[in-house]
Amino acid sequence: MDNDVAEWEARYASQEHGLFSGNVNGPLPVEVSGLTPGRAIDVGCGEGADAIWLARAGWETTGLDVSTVALARAAEAARAAGVQVDWIAAGVADASGTFDLVAAHYPAIKRSPGEPELAALLGLVAVGGTLLVVGHGPPNPEFARSRGFDPADYVLPDTVAAALDDRWEVLVHEQRPRVRPTPAGSPWTHDDVLRARRRT
Incomplete structure (x- = not known):
């Protein structure tokens, strides 16, 4: 098992109730x-809350995550909610198909x-489709490194925005206050939101 996959399996398994x-x-x-609503994929869906919300809203939804522990909980939550979601245990590089909405x-x-x-993430978006990538803001690499990861090692909204060429129309790229209270001890008081439409 890949080390990153094993780490996520362990993180989810360590919390009995999610x-x-x-x-x-x-x-x-x-x-x-x-x-x-059309076809949607929730990349890194975790325990499925976003994918379930999309399915309730009429989207034909796929939830993608590397953790089978998380996906088992997601499937149980979807059954309880009475919605159908296609759950796939894989990373984004192994995903296939195109979607009207790709959310991460x-x-x-x-x-x-x-x-x-x-x-691979950009390739999942169908022509005319929407890409939505949300990250933590404002940037705080020192705090992140103190938690064991370097933001520069990960795909972030700014990373994605810099990769978009004239085949894309950026509709939103901004930081805004989080809807829910920031978790105790976290400096990330805002969401960094990127929404783009694929023209061709």
Whole structure:
């Protein structure tokens, strides 16, 4: 098992009742409110709250995550909610197909030489489709490194924005206050939100 996968399995398994709140991430309802439901994929879906919200809103939804522990909880939550979601245990580089909405909230997508992960993320967006990437703000690399990771090693909204060429239209790229209170001890009081439409 890949070390990163093993780490996420252990993190989820360490919390008997779930690692996260089970609530939809605040930017998602705001950013998709004007979109016509179609095919959606939630990249790094974790325990499934965003994917379940999308399914309830009429989207044909896929949840993608490397952790089978998280996906088992997500599937149970979807059954309880009475919605159908296609759960896939894989990283973004192994995903296939194209989607009308590709959403990634606080993704833990590690970068590597040649940026295949970033290319894979962009490649999931169908022509005319929407890419939504949300990260933590404002940037605080010192705090992040104190928690054992360097933000420069991961795909972030700024990373994605810098990779978008004239095939894309950037509709939103801004920091805004978090909808829910910032967790105790965290300096990230805002969300960094990037929403773009694929023209061609």
